[in-house]
Amino acid sequence: MEGCEHSLHTVLNADYPPRLGPAYLRWLIEFLRASRKSKFEPGAAALVHLCNASVDLREALARGSPAFASFERHGLLAVSENLAPFDAAEPIVIGE
Numbered sequence: 001m002e003g004c005e006h007s008l009h010t011v012l013n014a015d016y017p018p019r020l021g022p023a024y025l026r027w028l029i030e031f032l033r034a035s036r037k038s039k040f041e042p043g044a045a046a047l048v049h050l051c052n053a054s055v056d057l058r059e060a061l062a063r064g065s066p067a068f069a070s071f072e073r074h075g076l077l078a079v080s081e082n083l084a085p086f087d088a089a090e091p092i093v094i095g096e
Contacts, residue, residue: 041084
């Protein structure tokens with residue numbers, strides 16, 4: 001909740017006049033709901049799958065086209081406090 005605490009601090013900061021109307025409060029509630037680990041982690045795992053598949057497809061293009069000859073695969077960087085969603089992710093197989 002560190003990010004949420006920072007957001008709340010910013011909202012309540014005297015340098016930023018608060019606009020806590022109904023539309024903003026609805027947005028804030030939905031944002032906080034969507035920011036929970038249970039919502040974030042499956043999305044992060046899906047993005048890892050998507051990134052891996054994208055790089056695999058680009059690598060296949062590089063093998064078959066001089067236009068992609070400069071392509072180099074260096075891996076995927078994923079940063080997280082909890083690696084469990086990434087470790088539990090199922091590999092994606094494309095083109096088989």
